[in-house]
Amino acid sequence: MRWWDIAPVLELEHGLFPEDAWSPGMFWSELAHARGPRATRRYVVAESAGKIVGYAGLAAAGDLGDVQTIAVAPGRWGTGLGSRLLADLLRHATAFECDEVFLEVRVDNTRAQKLYERFGFEPVGFRRGYYQPGNVDALVMRLHLRPHTHGNTEGMLSDG
Numbered sequence: 005m006r007w008w009d010i011a012p013v014l015e016l017e018h019g020l021f022p023e024d025a026w027s028p029g030m031f032w033s034e035l036a037h038a039r040g041p042r043a044t045r046r047y048v049v050a051e052s053a054g055k056i057v058g059y060a061g062l063a064a065a066g067d068l069g070d071v072q073t074i075a076v077a078p079g080r081w082g083t084g085l086g087s088r089l090l091a092d093l094l095r096h097a098t099a100f101e102c103d104e105v106f107l108e109v110r111v112d113n114t115r116a117q118k119l120y121e122r123f124g125f126e127p128v129g130f131r132r133g134y135y136q137p138g139n140v141d142a143l144v145m146r147l148h149l150r151p152h153t154h155g156n157t158e159g160m161l162s163d164g
C-alpha cells in the first residue's frame with residue numbers, strides 16, 4: 005500500500021467498518037513506518053483490473069506482531085483473497101522475526117474468526133468494549149510462529 009492507495013482504501017474501509025473506520029491520518033501514520041531498513045509495518049493491497057479489492061496491515065514491535073487490519077471487498081468474499089492477504093502478513097511477521105502474532109476481532113465476526121483459526125490462531129482472551137461507539141467486545145487471538153534460529157545451529161549439531 006502506498007499513499008496514493010489511501011483514498012480508495014478508505015472507501016472500502018467506510019463500507020466495511022461503518023462504526024469504527026480508520027481515519028486517513030491513521031493510514032498515513034502506519035505507512036510512514038512501512039518502508040526502509042527500519043520498517044516495522046507491512047501494508048499490502050490486492051488489485052483487480054486496476055481497482056483495490058482488499059488490503060491488510062501488520063505491525064511488528066520486537067518479537068510481537070499485530071494484525072492491524074484486513075479487509076476484502078464484499079463482492080470478493082469467499083474467493084480466498086482474505087487468506088492470501090493474511091498469508092502475506094504472516095510471511096512478513098516471520099521476516100520481522102516475530103515469535104507471536106496477535107489480533108483483535110469483534111466477538112460477533114465469526115467469518116473473520118474462522119479465517120484466523122484456519123491459520124492456527126487461538127483465542128486467548130477478551131477486551132471488553134474495545135470497539136466504540138458500539139461498545140462491542142474484542143476477542144484476542146494469538147498465533148505462535150515457528151521459532152527462528154539465530155546462527156547455524158544445525159551445523160553445530162551435525163558436527164557433534
Ligand SMILES: CC(C)(COP(=O)(O)OP(=O)(O)OC[C@H]1O[C@@H](n2cnc3c(N)ncnc32)[C@H](O)[C@@H]1OP(=O)(O)O)[C@@H](O)C(=O)NCCC(=O)NCCS
Pocket residue numbers: 020074075076077080081082083084085086087088108109110113115116118119
Ligand atoms: C474477514 C474477511 C477479510 C475474509 O475474507 P475472504 O476473502 O472472504 O476470506 P477467504 O475467502 O480466504 O475465506 C473465507 C471463506 O471462503 C472460503 N473460501 C476460500 N477460498 C475459496 C474459494 N476459492 N472458493 C470458495 N470458497 C472459498 C473459505 O473456506 C472460507 O470459508 P468459511 O466461511 O467456511 O471460513 C472478509 O470477510 C472481510 O473483509 N470482512 C469484513 C472486514 C472484516 O471483518 N475484517 C476483519 C476484521 S478483524
